[in-house]
Every structure is written in structure tokens, then in C-alpha cells.
Amino acid sequence: MSDAQPPRQAIRTLQARKRIALIAHDGKKSEMLEWATRWKDTLSQHELIGTGTTSKRLKTALGLEVEGLMSGPLGGDQQIGARIAEQRLDVLIFFWDPFSPQPHDPDVKALLRLAALWNVPVACNAASADFVLSSPYLSESYDMSIPDAAAWAQARTV
Numbered sequence: 001m002s003d004a005q006p007p008r009q010a011i012r013t014l015q016a017r018k019r020i021a022l023i024a025h026d027g028k029k030s031e032m033l034e035w036a037t038r039w040k041d042t043l044s045q046h047e048l049i050g051t052g053t054t055s056k057r058l059k060t061a062l063g064l065e066v067e068g069l070m071s072g073p074l075g076g077d078q079q080i081g082a083r084i085a086e087q088r089l090d091v092l093i094f095f096w097d098p099f100s101p102q103p104h105d106p107d108v109k110a111l112l113r114l115a116a117l118w119n120v121p122v123a124c125n126a127a128s129a130d131f132v133l134s135s136p137y138l139s140e141s142y143d144m145s146i147p148d149a150a151a152w153a154q155a156r157t158v
């Protein structure tokens with residue numbers, strides 16, 4: 001077991017207009033479309049990004065503006081993870097499929113780890129996504145605690 005962890009926390013302020021990632025595994029894509037249809041007006045007030053196929057489906061079916069990254073199995077989850085590490089993502093809505101093993105399972109796990117690490121709000125199903133989108137914090141600025149990366153680098157002696 002390692003006791004290596006960031007020695008203290010820093011504050012990160014999220015702006016009122018959030019950067020929201022939308023991702024759904026194939027078995028969950030229709031559920032995501034149904035959910036996003038219900039929340040279309042709210043979603044359109046924020047900046048949306050998504051993995052390749054999910055973003056394409058949302059754009060085509062709902063006419064939402066969504067920045068499309070790579071498809072998940074081709075590295076899309078890792079691209080979203082990079083946005084989290086760079087503090088360029090505020091909310092993650094990820095309908096992952098508990099019934100289908102994915103070829104890129106390690107990428108999925110890595111993405112969820114980074115979201116947990118950087119204190120990014122995550123919803124992994126429609127009910128939790130309803131809670132996140134109906135939160136008053138979604139349309140306000142919000143101060144959250146994140147690991148202090150500079151203090152971590154300084155404290156490392158290995």
C-alpha cells in the first residue's frame with residue numbers, strides 16, 4: 001500500500017456555463033437519447049462534448065451542438081479523461097453498460113478513476129443524471145475542492 005497522495009486540496013471554480021461530457025455505451029445509447037430529449041433545453045445552455053458515436057447520435061437526433069471526439073474504443077474515453085486532468089471538464093454523464101464487457105474496459109476504468117480523483121460530478125444512469133441536471137449548481141458558479149497538483153509535485157521525493 002502506498003501513502004502517496006496529494007498533501008492538500010486546492011479550490012477550482014466552475015463557471016455557470018458548464019462543460020458537460022456525454023457518453024453512452026451501445027446498449028445504453030437509446031436511453032441516453034431519451035434522457036437527453038427530456039433535458040434538451042437545459043443541455044443546450046451548456047458546452048457539450050461527447051465520444052464519437054454518442055455525439056453524432058445526439059447531434060442527428062436532437063440537433064444539439066456537441067463537440068465530437070474519438071469513438072470510445074478508439075480512445076474517446078481517454079480524451080475525455082485528459083480534459084478532466086487538464087481541468088477542462090465540469091460534469092460527466094456516462095451511461096456505461098453493466099451487461100456488456102467492452103474491448104476498451106481499461107480506458108473506461110481510467111476515465112472513472114480520473115473523475116473520482118478530480119472531484120468531477122459523475123452520473124452513470126438516467127436517475128443520477130436527472131439529479132445532476134436539476135441541481136441548482138448546474139447554472140451557478142461552484143467552488144470545488146481538487147487535489148493540489150503543485151503541492152503534490154513538491155512533496156514528492158522519489
Ligand SMILES: O=C(CO)COP(=O)(O)O
Pocket residue numbers: 023024025026050051052053054055070071072073076077102108
Ligand atoms: O465506448 C464508449 C465509451 O466507453 C462510447 O463511444 P461511442 O460514443 O463512440 O460509442
